[in-house]
Amino acid sequence: xxxxxxxxxxxxxxxxxxxxxxxxxxxxxxxxxxxxxxxxxxxxxxxxxxxxxxxxxxxxxxxxxxxxxxxxxxxxxxxxxxxxxxxxxxxxxxxxxxxxxxxxxxxxxxxxxxxxxxxxxxxxxxxxxxxxxxxxxxxxxxxxxxxxxxxxxxxxxxxxxxxxxxxxxxxxxxxxxxxxxxxxxxxxxxxxxxxxxxxxxxxxxxxxxxxxxxxxxxxxxxxxxxxxxxxxxxxxxxxxxxxxxxxxxxxxxxxxxxxxxxxxxxxxxxxxxxxxxxxxxxxxxxxxxxxxxxxxxxxxxxxxxxxxxxxxxxxxxxxxxxxxxxxxxxxxxxxxxxxxxxxxxxxxxxxxxxxxxxxxxxxxxxxxxxxxxxxxxxxxxxxxxxxxxxxxxxxxxxxxxxxxxxxxxxxxxxxxxxxxxxxxxxxxxxxxxxxxxxxxxxxxxxxxxxxxxxxxxxxxxxxxxxxxxxxxxxxxxxxxxxxxxxxxxxxxxxxxxxxxxxxxxxxxxxxxxxxxxxxxxxxxxxxxxxxxxxxxxxxxxxxxxxxxxxxxxxxxx
Amino acid sequence: xxxxxxxxxxxxxxxxxxxxxxxxxxxxxxxxxxxxxxxxxxxxxxxxxxxxxxxxxxxxxxxxxxxxxxxxxxxxxxxxxxxxxxxxxxxxxxxxxxxx
Ligand code: SF4
Numbered sequence: 001x002x003x004x005x006x007x008x009x010x011x012x013x014x015x016x017x018x019x020x021x022x023x024x025x026x027x028x029x030x031x032x033x034x035x036x037x038x039x040x041x042x043x044x045x046x047x048x049x050x051x052x053x054x055x056x057x058x059x060x061x062x063x064x065x066x067x068x069x070x071x072x073x074x075x076x077x078x079x080x081x082x083x084x085x086x087x088x089x090x091x092x093x094x095x096x097x098x099x100x101x102x103x104x105x106x107x108x109x110x111x112x113x114x115x116x117x118x119x120x121x122x123x124x125x126x127x128x129x130x131x132x133x134x135x136x137x138x139x140x141x142x143x144x145x146x147x148x149x150x151x152x153x154x155x156x157x158x159x160x161x162x163x164x165x166x167x168x169x170x171x172x173x174x175x176x177x178x179x180x181x182x183x184x185x186x187x188x189x190x191x192x193x194x195x196x197x198x199x200x201x202x203x204x205x206x207x208x209x210x211x212x213x214x215x216x217x218x219x220x221x222x223x224x225x226x227x228x229x230x231x232x233x234x235x236x237x238x239x240x241x242x243x244x245x246x247x248x249x250x251x252x253x254x255x256x257x258x259x260x261x262x263x264x265x266x267x268x269x270x271x272x273x274x275x276x277x278x279x280x281x282x283x284x285x286x287x288x289x290x291x292x293x294x295x296x297x298x299x300x301x302x303x304x305x306x307x308x309x310x311x312x313x314x315x316x317x318x319x320x321x322x323x324x325x326x327x328x329x330x331x332x333x334x335x336x337x338x339x340x341x342x343x344x345x346x347x348x349x350x351x352x353x354x355x356x357x358x359x360x361x362x363x364x365x366x367x368x369x370x371x372x373x374x375x376x377x378x379x380x381x382x383x384x385x386x387x388x389x390x391x392x393x394x395x396x397x398x399x400x401x402x403x404x405x406x407x408x409x410x411x412x413x414x415x416x417x418x419x420x421x422x423x424x425x426x427x428x429x430x431x432x433x434x435x436x437x438x439x440x441x442x443x444x445x446x447x448x449x450x451x452x453x454x455x456x457x458x459x460x461x462x463x464x465x466x467x468x469x470x471x472x473x474x475x476x477x478x479x480x481x482x483x484x485x486x487x488x489x490x491x492x493x494x495x496x497x498x499x500x501x502x503x504x505x506x507x508x509x510x511x512x513x514x515x516x517x518x519x520x521x522x523x524x525x526x527x528x529x530x531x532x533x534x535x536x537x538x539x540x541x542x543x544x545x546x547x548x549x550x551x552x553x554x555x556x557x
Numbered sequence: 558x559x560x561x562x563x564x565x566x567x568x569x570x571x572x573x574x575x576x577x578x579x580x581x582x583x584x585x586x587x588x589x590x591x592x593x594x595x596x597x598x599x600x601x602x603x604x605x606x607x608x609x610x611x612x613x614x615x616x617x618x619x620x621x622x623x624x625x626x627x628x629x630x631x632x633x634x635x636x637x638x639x640x641x642x643x644x645x646x647x648x649x650x651x652x653x654x655x656x657x
Contacts, residue, residue, distance in 0.1 A: 026572070027572075027573070049641070050577060050642065051576055080649075096575075418646055474638075477635070477637060
């Protein structure tokens with residue numbers, strides 16, 4: 001784990017002290033809301049539908065047990081006993097009181113955490129593959145790069161007032177688990193012909209009102225050139241990005257309107273200038289960061305306990321099938337802990353659950369935890385022999401749901417249950433889908449299926465890249481849900497296609513069921529996934545199924 | 558005088574707690590939607606909003622929301638968003654619904 005140096009620690013403490021003063025001045029009336037709002041947003045404090053919401057960064061999704069326990073303490077002491085893990089590897093507290101927020105930020109600073117740059121038109125929390133440092137398919141751990149980017153982007157004076165927010169994601173594996181193609185900048189670690197590590201650089205992806213898949217502007221960027229190259233991209237964007245229209249201000253619009261070739265040329269020109277000026281990060285800093293992410297000392301003792309538990313206990317076996325991923329060390333597994341119990345709120349964990357996760361990480365997991373963009377928690381390094389014990393502990397606190405990657409492992413943004421921007425609710429839809437398919441006992445037969453739900457066009461729930469995407473809208477004062485099909489957030493990223501008119505909430509579940517039934521009827525074999533079948537068949541049979549049966553109920557979009 | 562389709566009330570968030578509040582006829586704030594002062598025409602609505610805006614040291618983001626009058630004379634929300642704001646999130650029983 002990376003530990004703050006004195007500079008980081010002093011910087012964060014100074015920001016908390018400054019914000020404490022600002023809160024005091026808002027409370028005593030010397031600051032108006034117009035004056036205060038940009039200051040609170042700079043510290044991750046939003047005002048949502050029913051309460052304030054504090055968004056805390058979890059850089060590249062990596063946490064240790066001490067930090068997780070502190071989040072549990074905050075949830076209990078200053079909130080309603082739970083936290084919400086988001087698709088950007090942040091955690092959100094939904095009920096803090098204004099006067100308590102400086103104390104919460106101090107408590108976060110005690111464990112090297114903060115809420116800086118979790119809002120505003122700056123470079124946001126850098127996200128990464130949640131299996132980083134553990135996955136069997138990994139070329140290199142992306143987290144040293146992500147940490148370097150965190151340090152470079154935090155309080156970067158030139159990039160605090162970009163045309164819009166700016167999101168960077170990085171994966172170290174060819175199998176993209178960081179949705180790099182739907183970020184302003186996506187970095188994929190690759191090797192060149194000489195075997196040297198570097199990056200494929202993807203620019204101009206994004207979801208929201210104008211979803212776009214990013215364009216590769218460099219097939220191979222040497223590692224040493226990363227910061228000047230990113231400075232070049234940001235500089236081009238800062239100068240040429242549109243500021244006249246908020247909805248056209250993201251870099252994806254600039255890339256789209258300018259054209260990939262021309263953007264590439266602009267970036268290369270700026271890069272040539274930057275490279276001449278830019279000092280590479282000091283080697284001792286890079287070495288310190290890399291050392292912080294050195295793999296833990298693995299215990300390679302083989303044991304039959306894992307195989308035996310699978311043979312003896314079908315519940316454990318099904319947990320392993322879905323929630324355990326191959327680790328680079330054959331004696332280990334990566335355990336994904338689902339925060340999607342059937343009927344629960346995707347991404348929520350109670351303080352007790354957070355503490356159990358912290359204990360398990362400490363006892364069995366080399367003290368490491370990750371938050372995935374799919375709103376689950378990962379124990380990246382668990383000795384296979386210990387996985388039965390981990391599973392038993394998870395069961396006790398309702399965290400053993402064996403559904404990772406299945407139909408009930410749904411991303412759902414907070415939607416209109418919390419979010420001030422929402423046009424409809426997301427969470428109850430996720431709850432209903434999970435409950436419905438649980439009752440049908442079809443989940444395993446359906447196989448890999450990603451349903452993603454957003455409560456408005458901003459697409460925090462990544463619905464555009466859901467195999468089945470659901471977008472909640474307000475149609476004349478009634479919640480209405482539009483379906484997209486065939487989206488994919490991986491290395492083969494695709495934006496889903498809209499099926500047609502949206503559905504009233506009560507007609508949505510039958511429509512989803514009709515889509516699933518069509519897939520089950522038309523798939524070649526049980527191994528053909530929904531996404532593969534959709535790509536083979538196209539939208540037609542699915543549209544026929546949902547609009548044939550539900551034509552009368554579909555409302556014009 | 559311009560016509561207004563629905564009666565309106567003024568709602569905002571409490572500065573200190575963040576929760577949803579409604580301007581009452583006495584110029585004070587209530588957490589109960591039913592106690593909101595109702596404006597039946599645009600001038601009245603603007604006046605109420607002015608009263609709310611003057612209280613920036615207590616409330617955040619006051620705005621006018623449509624309401625309908627129930628048989629008992631109390632205002633009720635028209636739009637589902639405002640209905641949710643009277644209750645709290647639907648996934649847990651811990652918003653206003655739990656306090657009621
Ligand atoms: S998609 Fe919309 S409703 Fe959902 S969290 Fe984002 S802004 Fe809020």
